[in-house]
Amino acid sequence: MEKSRKISKLCILCIVLGMLSVATIVTLWSIALTDSRVVTAPWDIYRLPDTLKPDHYKLTLWPRLTANEQGLYIFTGKSYVVFQCVKETDLILIHSNKLNYTKWEGGQLAKLTALGNITAPTIKSSWLKETTQYLVMQLNGYLTVGEFYQMDTEFVGELADDLSGFYRSEYEENEVKKVLATSQMHPTYTRKTFPCFDEPAMKAVFHITLLHPRGTVALSNTLFYVFSHLDIVNTTVKSEAVSQTGFEPTKTMSTYLLALIVCDYAYISAQEGDILIRIWARRKAIGERHGEYALNLTGPILSFFEVYYNTSYPLAKSDQIALPDFYFGAMENWGLVTYRETNLLYDPLISSNSNKEKTATIIAHELAHMWFGNLVTLRWWNEVWLNEGFATYVSYLGADYAEPTWNVKDLIVLKDVHRVFAIDALASSHPLSSKENEIIKPEQISEQFDAISYSKGASVLRMLSDFLTEPVFVQGLSVGVFRHLNVDASGMELPSTVNDIMNRWVLQRGFPVITIDTANGHVSQEHFLLDPDSVGTVPPSEFKYEWIVPIKWMDAGVVQEEIWLLEKEGTGNLLDLHTLLIFTSDQWVLANINVTGYYRVNYNIKNWERLLVQLSTDHQIIPVINRAQLVDDAFNLARAQLILTTLALNTTKYLSKEREYMPWESAMDNLDYFYLMFDRTGVYEAMQDYVRNLVTPLFLHFKSMTSNWTKVPEGHTDQYNQANAIRVACSTGLEECLNLTKGWYKQWMDNPDINPIHPNLRTAVYCSAIAAGGAVEWDFGWNMLKNATIATETDKLMSALACTKDKKLLNRYLEYTLDSDKIRKQDATSVIVYIANNLKGQTLAWEFVTQNWEYMFTQYGVGSFSFANLISGVTMRFSTNPELDQLYTFKQENSDIGFGSGTMALEQAIERTKANIKWVDKNQKEVWDWFLSETE
Structure with a gap:
């Protein structure tokens, strides 16, 4: 029976779009007024004019999976697009990048015909504009408003290994090299595949046909409707046997969601109602059942989102495919989601519980987009946060539904809230929402996909869901009441409309610190900045940094009624809190229970x-999330000079009795900053002594719990904390830990076919053993990496190899990142950052990046390197004036080359380094004295 479709209710996040989006309409025809009154040409403007509207494309592509005589891999294509003229124009602009066109009659790059009872104007001239990535056609007459036209093109493109557009990926299976063709169109790479109106609002229907070698399979967004064999005659051979696969027309969708794949893959499948679910991967991976976990998750998660959105899944199939070479973690192509192998494939014998959780949350993230992002789409890239922030938030809900024993929803505090606090506390941060005319160029679009969009977006939406309550939040998605909603499900009146509350969090950068004085009941807020001296560099805002703040709090362990802070300082709205605080001033108060609010507390x-x-007396009275919060807030308040650094350090002293993962992870994340600042000073040894004493009880706790490391803890986060205990104990030199890890690694070296190390512990153990060893241990790890059969194991070894203390080995490893036969392009950034995290590798990594910047930026490009992560990663330890000078020099010397998606990250690195210099100068002696006093 046909499953009923309820798509009518998906005004869904159009509502959130309407509620939260403040995009302004960009002026497409900008005028550059000079003395000669010159008007900027339309093809010099990065946004498409609003004169044409695409209706549908018909595209045939033939990727060659073997190199030609010049050693190049290419694809050929034929396409036409049918579009409607909506405003009179004698100019056609359509996106095109790195495509070579066959010329039509008159030497033009395209052919134009009218589909109605009129004649299309002829093309006067046509050319490619590389800067703005257009195919430009100037016409001899005007197109008629309301009429439909067809534009035909034939072209050739390179099937390069640059991880963008239509590209190739290579791998070995059974000692045979295999090549596949795959795609990454998001955000602006469809134009590298065929000429198209490559903006998210320019939705159309796609009719796709792929030609491919016989024996391979072709995949796209929809199910195929025709499959046949052809003998193609071309100029180089008499005939070539190929297969032809045609696909059903897509839903009306954005260009960036198109997916095209030709491969020699296998799949496993299941049925969820009338939805066909398939997991595709290398034949060996499917044969070894590495896709089964993903297959078992997908059906329940799809069902969860159907209920959550109150809208049925809109397609007939849900394909998910694991790719050997893929720049992003995953991509939500409608009906054909692409993943890095590490994020989709799971082997219980090799993968860790962390790998398992990552697979669950990423699948949930991408499937959430099938509705929000794909069915309902952003008009322009300035509102990326709505798309990615929402998917990030609900990914925890979907994963929690699929794995209810994990309590994965709590981990958003560590993985997103605390993560983005560190960036949003910089003056060089940016608001969630930008104006359309501020996000124009492709590199500016790429910059939007950062921690602010993903993690702050998720954190703010989580806060909204919490104070509305989840049922009301979900109801708002379906029926469109957010703009005027001002009561939650309990009937408690909100202090303002949701629109007004959320504008404060969306339209200005940063977040507040809420300060509560229990002596007089005074409550206030101010913009939190890690470097208080940077306040003058924050650009003016239409708001005055006064957030409308929901405050959940408890008094001596008893949760109280939620209150709101409406202004810079609390007045009448906080009277009940004032009174209570004054009368209970001998008891402690704790605010932001479970960190549902996006703010810090002092x-x-x-x-x-x-x-x-x-x-110190009974830590379990305080909720576990808030124990993690107290540590994280204290350390960051100290960095902002709002409390003493010794007070922050005092929050760690109780950890010798703490057994929960979240507080330990929070503490180690913050102490890592101290390591970065002081591991080149005398503070380091005293700090090592303190942390080793602190972690030893935790190490012994897990030794006992696991019967001398022979069992696996039952709890999901207990398994995380066991790995933490080993990592920290070994890194601080606990002899028993070092003997343990070196012994396990030696057993593996003696018998490479049997790895005695549990997958949960491998990252920590490999790193410890390689750091303690030499070239023999490193070379063994490298050989195991090359022979690994699942990407999750490759990742563990990849990070561990950067732990060596041998600078020659680190330099060799750095050189490998520019050889894609050794380190895949998708992994190059990670390896360089891993090496920079190693004290012995910091300078080496920085020098490597500065010396090779032009090559990496121009030859590898954004499809291979994450320039933002690269710049951030190699400068995290910078805390001296010479290092600040090096940053300025790097910026100056490469200004002509550019920094692409790393432009904002470079400014943040400069700001962060300035703050680090001041912090170290102010705190080094005090910190050293504290560690010495605690280890005497």
Whole structure:
């Protein structure tokens, strides 16, 4: 029976779009007024004019999976697009990048015909504009408003290994090299595949046909409707036997969601109602059942989202495919989601519980986009945060539904809230929402896909869901009441409309720190900046950094009624809190319960002291998420000079009794900053002694729990914390830990066919053993990496090889990142950053990046390197004036080359380095004295 379709209710996140989006309409015909009154040509403007509207494309592509005589892999294509003229024009602009066109009659690059009872104007001239990536056609007359036209083209493109557009990926199977053709159109790479109106609002229907070698399979967004064999006659051979696969027309969709794949893959399948679910991967991976976990998850997660959105899945099939070479973690192509192998494939014998969780959350993230992002799409890239922030938030809900014992929803605090706080506390951060005319160029579009869009977006939506309650939040998605909604499900009146509340969080950068003084009941807010001296560099905002703040709080362990802070300082709206605080000033107060609000909290010193006493006497009275919060808030408040650094350090002292993962992870994340700042100073040894003493009880706890490391803890986060205990104990030199890890690694070296190390512990153990060893241990790890059969194991070894203390080995490893036969292009950024995280590799990595910047930027490009992550990763340890000078020199010397998607990251690195210099100068002696006093 046909499953009923309820798509009518997906005004869905159009509502959130309408509620939260503040995009302005860009002026497409900008005028550059000079003395000669010159008007900027339309083809010099990056946005398409609003004169044409695409209706559908018909595209035939033939990727060659073997190199030609020149050693190049190419694809040939024929396409036409049918579009309607909506405003009179004598100019056709359509996106095109790196395509070579066959010329039509008159030497033009395309042919234009009218589909109605009129004659199309002839093409006067046509050319390619590389800067703005257009195929330009100037006409001899005007197109008629309301009429439809067809534009035909034939072209050739390179099937390069640059991980963008229509590209090739290579792998070995059974000692045979195999080549596949795949695609990454998002965000602006469809134009590298065929001429198209490559903007998200320019939706159309796609009719796809692929020619491919016999014995291979062709995949696209929809199910195929025709499959046949052909003998193609061309100029180089008399005939070539190929297969032809035609696909059903797509839904009306954006160009960036198109997916095209030709491969020699296998699949496993299941049926969820009338939805065909398939997991595709290398034949060996499918044969070894590495796709089964993903297959088992997909049906339940799709069902969850159908209920959540109150809208049925809109397609007939859901394909998911694991690719050997893929720049992003995954991509939500409608009906054919592409993944890095590490994020889709799972082997219980080799993959860790962290790999398993990542697979669950990424599948949930991408499937969430099938509705929000694909069915309902952003008009322009300035509102990326709505798309990615929402998918990030609900990915935890989908994964929690599929794996209810994990309590994965809590981990958003560590993985997203705390993560993005570090960036959003910089003056060089940016608001969630930007104006359309500020995000124009492809590199500006790529910059939008950062932690602010993903993690802050998720954090703010989580806060919205919490104070509305989840049922009301979901109801708002379906029926469109957010703009005027001002009561939650309990009937409690909100202080303003949701639109007004959320504008404060969306339209300005940063977040507040809420300060509560329990002595007098005074509550206030201010913009939180890690470097308070940078406040003058924050651009003016239409708001005054006064957020409308929901405050959940508890008094001495008892949760109280939620209150709101409406202004810079609390007045009448906080009267109940004032009264209570004054009368209970001998008890501790804790705000932002479970960190549902996107803000930090500070207290008067007496309340901090009471909280520290509570932690030391009975820490479990405080919720586990808030124990992680207290540590994270304290360390960052200290960096912002709002509390003493010694107070922050005091929050770690109770950890010798803590067994939960979240507080330990929070503490180690913050102490890592101290390591970055002080591991080149005398502070390092004293700090190592302190942390080793702190972690030893946790190490012994897991030794006992696991019967001397022979069992696996049952709890999901307990498994994480066991790995933490080993990592920290070994890195701080605990002899028993070092003997353990070296012994396991030696057993593996003695018998490479049997790895005695549990997958959960491999990252920590490999790193420890390689750091303690020499060339023999490193070479063994490298050989195991080359022979690994699943990408999750490759990733573990890849990070561990950067742990060596041998600079010659580190330099060799850096050189490997420019050889895609050794390190895949998708992994190059990660390897360089791993090496920079190693004290011995920091300078080497920075020098490598500066010396090779032009090559990496121009030859590898954005499809291979994450320039933002690269710049951020290799400068995290910068804390001296010479290093700041090096950053300025790097910026100056490469200004002509550019920084692409790393432009903002470079400014943040400069700001962060300035703050680090001041912090180290102010705190080094105090920190050193504290560690010495705690280890005497």
